[in-house]
Amino acid sequence: MKKLPDIKNDFSGWYNEVIYDAELVDQSPVRGCMVIRPYGYAIWEQIQSTLDARIKATGHANASFPLLIPESFLKKEAQHVEGFAPELAIVTHAGGKELEEPLVIRPTSETIIHHMFARWIQSWRDLPLKINQWANVIRWEMRTRPFLRTTEFFWQEGHTAHETHEEADQEVKMMLQEYVNLAQDYLAVPVFTGLKTEHEKFPGAEKTMTFEAFMPDGKALQMGTSHLLSQSFAHAFDMKFQNRAEQQAYPYLTSWGATTRLIGALIMTHGDQKGLILPPKIAPIQVVIIPIFKAGFDSEQILAVAIDVKNKLTNNNIRVFIDDEEGKTPGAKFFKWELKGVPVRIEIGPKDIEQQQVVVADRVGLGKQFVQLSAIENTIKTLLETVQTTLFEKALARRQAMHCSTNFLSDFGPLLETHDSFYQTSWCRGASCETELKNYKASIRCIIGNATFAQCFHCKETSSCDVLVARSY
Amino acid sequence: MKKLPDIKNDFSGWYNEVIYDAELVDQSPVRGCMVIRPYGYAIWEQIQSTLDARIKATGHANASFPLLIPESFLKKEAQHVEGFAPELAIVTHAGGKELEEPLVIRPTSETIIHHMFARWIQSWRDLPLKINQWANVIRWEMRTRPFLRTTEFFWQEGHTAHETHEEADQEVKMMLQEYVNLAQDYLAVPVFTGLKTEHEKFPGAEKTMTFEAFMPDGKALQMGTSHLLSQSFAHAFDMKFQNRAEQQAYPYLTSWGATTRLIGALIMTHGDQKGLILPPKIAPIQVVIIPIFKAGFDSEQILAVAIDVKNKLTNNNIRVFIDDEEGKTPGAKFFKWELKGVPVRIEIGPKDIEQQQVVVADRVGLGKQFVQLSAIENTIKTLLETVQTTLFEKALARRQAMHCSTNFLSDFGPLLETHDSFYQTSWCRGASCETELKNYKASIRCIIGNATFAQCFHCKETSSCDVLVARSY
Numbered sequence A, B: 001m002k003k004l005p006d007i008k009n010d011f012s013g014w015y016n017e018v019i020y021d022a023e024l025v026d027q028s029p030v031r032g033c034m035v036i037r038p039y040g041y042a043i044w045e046q047i048q049s050t051l052d053a054r055i056k057a058t059g060h061a062n063a064s065f066p067l068l069i070p071e072s073f074l075k076k077e078a079q080h081v082e083g084f085a086p087e088l089a090i091v092t093h094a095g096g097k098e099l100e101e102p103l104v105i106r107p108t109s110e111t112i113i114h115h116m117f118a119r120w121i122q123s124w125r126d127l128p129l130k131i132n133q134w135a136n137v138i139r140w141e142m143r144t145r146p147f148l149r150t151t152e153f154f155w156q157e158g159h160t161a162h163e164t165h166e167e168a169d170q171e172v173k174m175m176l177q178e179y180v181n182l183a184q185d186y187l188a189v190p191v192f193t194g195l196k197t198e199h200e201k202f203p204g205a206e207k208t209m210t211f212e213a214f215m216p217d218g219k220a221l222q223m224g225t226s227h228l229l230s231q232s233f234a235h236a237f238d239m240k241f242q243n244r245a246e247q248q249a250y251p252y253l254t255s256w257g258a259t260t261r262l263i264g265a266l267i268m269t270h271g272d273q274k275g276l277i278l279p280p281k282i283a284p285i286q287v288v289i290i291p292i293f294k295a296g297f298d299s300e301q302i303l304a305v306a307i308d309v310k311n312k313l314t315n316n317n318i319r320v321f322i323d324d325e326e327g328k329t330p331g332a333k334f335f336k337w338e339l340k341g342v343p344v345r346i347e348i349g350p351k352d353i354e355q356q357q358v359v360v361a362d363r364v365g366l367g368k369q370f371v372q373l374s375a376i377e378n379t380i381k382t383l384l385e386t387v388q389t390t391l392f393e394k395a396l397a398r399r400q401a402m403h404c405s406t407n408f409l410s411d412f413g414p415l416l417e418t419h420d421s422f423y424q425t426s427w428c429r430g431a432s433c434e435t436e437l438k439n440y441k442a443s444i445r446c447i448i449g450n451a452t453f454a455q456c457f458h459c460k461e462t463s464s465c466d467v468l469v470a471r472s473y
Helices: A011-021 A038-057 A078-087 A110-120 A165-186 A232-236 A261-270 A299-314 A330-339 A350-354 A373-402 A409-418 A431-440 B011-021 B038-057 B078-087 B110-120 B165-186 B232-236 B261-270 B299-314 B330-339 B350-354 B373-402 B409-418 B431-440
Strands: A068-070 A089-094 A097-105 A129-138 A152-162 A192-195 A207-214 A220-230 A252-259 A287-291 A320-322 A344-348 A357-362 A369-372 A403-405 A422-427 A443-449 A465-470 B068-070 B089-094 B097-105 B129-138 B152-162 B192-195 B207-214 B220-230 B252-259 B287-291 B320-322 B344-348 B357-362 B369-372 B403-405 B422-427 B443-449 B465-470
Touching: A011 A261, A038 A129, A038 A152, A038 A165, A038 A261, A078 A232, A089 B097, A097 B089, A110 A129, A110 A152, A110 A232, A110 A252, A152 A165, A165 A207, A165 A220, A165 A252, A165 A261, A192 A465, A207 A373, A207 A443, A220 A232, A220 A261, A232 A252, A252 A261, A261 A373, A287 A299, A287 A330, A299 A320, A299 A344, A299 A350, A299 A373, A330 A344, A344 A350, A344 A373, A350 A357, A357 A373, A369 A373, A373 A403, A409 A422, A409 A431, A409 A465, A422 A443, A431 A443, B011 B261, B038 B129, B038 B152, B038 B165, B038 B261, B078 B232, B110 B129, B110 B152, B110 B232, B110 B252, B152 B165, B165 B207, B165 B220, B165 B252, B165 B261, B192 B465, B207 B373, B207 B443, B220 B232, B220 B261, B232 B252, B252 B261, B261 B373, B287 B299, B287 B330, B299 B320, B299 B344, B299 B350, B299 B373, B330 B344, B344 B350, B344 B373, B350 B357, B357 B373, B369 B373, B373 B403, B409 B422, B409 B431, B409 B465, B422 B443, B431 B443
Parallel strands: A287 A320, A287 A344, A403 A422, B287 B320, B287 B344, B403 B422
Antiparallel strands: A068 A097, A089 A097, A089 B089, A129 A152, A152 A252, A192 A207, A192 A443, A207 A220, A220 A252, A344 A357, A357 A369, A422 A465, A443 A465, B068 B097, B089 B097, B129 B152, B152 B252, B192 B207, B192 B443, B207 B220, B220 B252, B344 B357, B357 B369, B422 B465, B443 B465
8 A cells, every 4th residue: 555745845746646545536638628527526526515595595597608618708707817917728620610700618617607797787676796616717727736736627606687786795704704604513613714915806896805725735725705796797797777766886806716626735734644535515425334254153143233334424414425335444444534534434344243333533633433323323423523623623723723913025035935825914915025925936915904014014114904824825 | 568470380489589588698799609688597506406416326426627729639530620620719829929839719528528537547447437527618600699699608528438238238328218207307397318310429439319399380400419429539549447357448438418408498488478488497586476556455464474485485485476576567577577487476466465365377277266374385386386387388389290201302391381290100220312302401300219210201112210300390
């Protein structure tokens, strides 16, 4: 059995191997694209169903818009095309002919969805219009890594239109909060929220809100964004409605998205030297049962107990898998399921059956325990909750340890490259100070509140806000 | 309120309007692509979740493969590329540069999935390998119609690999049967199953099984297919494994798919002059409740009963919507929800409240009834089942009436263009006789069994099998 690269000294190498060894992805013959294998895809399905339920509960409906967008659509919003043009994949030929107008594969769908919104929104009675789309998009990235940055990725993109600026702003904040709940309560990944700078915001937006996690190596991971687009796209797509005062008005738009990158975040946040650790709430398999067959003891009897335990847990909506593969040692099975990050393992051997008990182990090191068969449902339910909480607390504690408050770039800049830390500092909001961070391969991840320090981290003029600075994925 | 074109005299016009009026789709700015609106997409979500559960229950796992496929991959299987080349959309430029090798947008994913299968299948222990993908695909079609034939469409494509020809053949038949169950038990669309001819089979397959429905205008609709690919793709992709005899062998492959076309089938099969009729099992809204507000009677009291009824039904897993929109007459609401095909409507007015009852109407004309509030759950549950059965039976009866058994093309050929019928006849299996059907814009939809007539429909030589002949969508 192959060992993973050392997670402390070679975090990047560890990531690049664990995703293949745990059979989440495989190398694709198409540059920068992913082959997501069943185990990886099952994680995405868990995330999808959790988020989709919340998207619907907050009043949005799913719909579907074309993959291909006329090139001219992207050019309607000047900043938008400037932001995305370098990353576009372009269809020039189809059906054996050269196309009159090239079509781009959507890098995001604002333009085509806004074109449709302009048809659908005539009156204030048509508002708010709240649409979501689960889709694949393509952005031609130079350097790619599975889940974290890929040419093709999967996401949901929400697109809404509102009567007022305030209502649109509320929507942006509400969906950001839904993302935060998903990240923290389901993926067990603690996040900061805040505004992106003018330089980092979505091309064409008034403002972009982000939720950012910090990985064990101190690097930030932007997990998703929620944009207040305001009226720029509405003007570009001539989207007008008759308002309550019977005047023509432009609606206020938002968009928000989260991607398969979320999987990258939870792999990095929770994994250890043995492999993945999946938070129970989104683990495709929450409990693996390993029957320990012994010579001289009836295997069927052990398997019958395993099936009984599985049924009891399944009836409690717990996702269970029995690994009864033959010709493989229990040790090899432990190794496999630890690598795959299954949060709880149940072992059932001849001795346990005599004592009407099973052995329960967890993936976060709370300790092995014997559990009476009669108490199995409640014990496992509680244990899964404890594992979920423990993962979040461990991640939060580590993040707090990496979170440094330092005033001057001259102090923290050099540390950005050598320490697994990120820095809260104060900023004047000047673009040139922001640019200075490039010298350290770092950036402002988000604006998070009022200034702690009186001086800006670089120019030392009066500061205006606090920011989180880090290198990033 | 606008009337739909006459469904009897202008079925095609009826279809082309009902899909827009019922807000299933809207016109897309991209030629041949669909904008699927929330109500249409909700139908697709119902179909997806039903089929996805069966795909998983039959031992398949979902995964995801790249949208873009190197052009060279398609060329590896000679018949395959010949079949799909004319319909390909091709990406020639990306990231601001011309690509060294053009990429095609998948028209189907055999080639890229088989490339991966070749990596994953080493030993008989790796078999069977049973994968499914929910995806969008692009085929550059000349003439398109929403749901029925679109440039981009949505589907699931199953891809499996097996040790033996027999096991692969069983898989092909099993998944065909799953499709039949979906069509008949959920969509309430009766289907025939059978083999496609050599001319009509999937490019590269040994055989293609199909399930075909017949629309009210007598035209056939191919609802989906299940292919026994056998070993041609395995050879093309050098997919070898060590078999139980420790020899190198090629696996036997299958693929099978069903698309958003299923929605077209159920629209055409069940719709009437008033609009859609959705089978309860896949209707996004199974019951619409319409409170009848009257001057002088407390609206809140009516709404309270409506909510109570909704909760009772929701607790029984019935999908309910209360249309409490103000400023719209009950008549306008009836019209709207009839157009949208909601199978059951409940009306609640002041008189009903006094009598502790509601009025229940159904979309298939079983008749209005008064139902005591205390009996509402059971009555509605039974009614939904009855509507489901009624829809299937009506569709089956109509299909039987259109199903003619006629020996000679000279007799039934001219009728193909003038009558809403399809023809069961006998065939010699000769390609030139099959080609003759083009003179009547018809084709062999499927081979369905032994020959009824001794002579072939065209050459009058000895026949070998029965076929269904029809024009088609």
